[in-house]
Amino acid sequence: MKTRIGIYGYGNLGRGVENALRQNPDMELVAVFTRRDPASLKIATEGAKVLSAADVEKYADDIDVMVICGGSATDLPVQTPALAKYFCVIDSFDTHAKIPEHFAKVDTAAKEGGKTAMISVGWDPGMFSVNRLYAGAILPDGKDYTFWGKGVSQGHSDAIRRIEGVLDAKQYTIPVQEALDAARSGSNPELTTRQKHLRECFVVAAEGADLSRIEKEIKEMPNYFADYDTTVHFISAEELRRDHSGIPHGGFVIRSGRTGADLENNHIIEYSLKLDSNPEFTASVIVAYARALHRMYTEGAVGCKTVFDVPPAYLSPKSYLEIISSLL
């Protein structure tokens, strides 16, 4: 019997989940829940329903795992705890500083409903987190480095678009090669976020706009750009569409650590991702963890879980014997 999946919210991530489900024959999309008029939404999966988010609770018996595809800023803090009472839910909540708070709320709700929930699934948080944990447990005397990019930062692109005279913009976060090399050298350097990343901006300005003012406003924007080496390129709307329409991303988790009687031996553990589509990869991670979540629920787990709680074998559709024969 297939694991029955619901998608709550049909943006880039929701569509990514829908695509990923087609690559996993042990799972099936039952329904997409939307806050828009369901009649206005066309989805790609034959046989799956489009239903109103307002009616979601009626479908508690029809869905094994609900994948919540809202945004971390305002959607997930409300949606995940609300739905965790009725469904086994999984989300990609990525506001790192607020994870303990979100965890506590979702945990309470899931326990009220006797359900299993999983938060912050994706690549960071997600696979990067798991790799930080593995590497730190293996090499306790060491140092972690996380680099992001090269990739599009949605938040930074949005910030540029809010500047007067900007019609559209794309911002790339780029790891600094020298900083990557230093992290890999075993010398355990101290690296600031600024030393580790560059920010490159491609901006479409309105006709007659003051380009030097826009560039200054971008480069001096606190939190977003002021602490980084930032480059600004003004390009046409046509160039932006042609050369910058993708949403690639990626990054590196590096741990450098020492072992030996006198800590004389150095080791480098590195995990890296190079992704053509950030939301599709995130969706693919979520779908694998949805499989695990369903299994944990059927085995009696209750409450909120994270990627740290999942035995790797639970992510695979293969039998245990197949796994140890082919992958160990």
Place this chain on the structure above:
Amino acid sequence: MKTRIGIYGYGNLGRGVENALRQNPDMELVAVFTRRDPASLKIATEGAKVLSAADVEKYADDIDVMVICGGSATDLPVQTPALAKYFCVIDSFDTHAKIPEHFAKVDTAAKEGGKTAMISVGWDPGMFSVNRLYAGAILPDGKDYTFWGKGVSQGHSDAIRRIEGVLDAKQYTIPVQEALDAARSGSNPELTTRQKHLRECFVVAAEGADLSRIEKEIKEMPNYFADYDTTVHFISAEELRRDHSGIPHGGFVIRSGRTGADLENNHIIEYSLKLDSNPEFTASVIVAYARALHRMYTEGAVGCKTVFDVPPAYLSPKSYLEIISSLL
């Protein structure tokens, strides 16, 4: 209370485990068990005992986890099942083809004794296996590439040493840069083991030995060298000691896979290790998994487990709240 560790066998790996335990204050070395005369063995840990392997069963109540540090060819197939009846045991069994057989024997023994066991812990099998599983579960439509090196292969070095006229030798396995680049390109190339690795040999020959015969015997040795591009360098015993006394290793696990409505987007997941000391890194992985094994045993797990069964959080000495606050 600290997790009480026993080490069974005190070679490179056993000494690595002893060193790693000193980096993990929640664990302590209770005793080293040796087949040699215990009086002849000096260990580095104050307070830990050196005991005869023949008496090991007497210490069943004093050891939480026994780390078995024998070789995979002849020691572990016997030792791990034998000890699994009396102790929670962990080993680094690395004969990939015989893992299911070894698993079954250890599982039976551990169940007889009501204990938890874990086999094939290290980096390959071990961390590389976990990474193959994660990457395959996330990107079902894709292809795996495992590369080893640059590093010393003990088995290949030994094979050279058995050739007549050879006094000593060190063999390095080296990944081919072009093959690594091809694996990372997203083109999903078919790569044979030969295309992926070179073998470089440093050989100390006896005075007057026929060097061209030795070189020919190395290069034509079936299984070990015949299928590879092999380079042979004759050097002095002094040079071997000076330049090749380390036991570095490492490697790469790369998965390239596609997502999207038309599988139009490519993603690369890469995990790599660069290790100054192969046995010390293996030991560090084992010690982290020994922590997890003890916890699984106290929670009631019985039988043989692998790295695929371990929730990542169990590897860390940190509290769950600390983990989700600092690593997620």
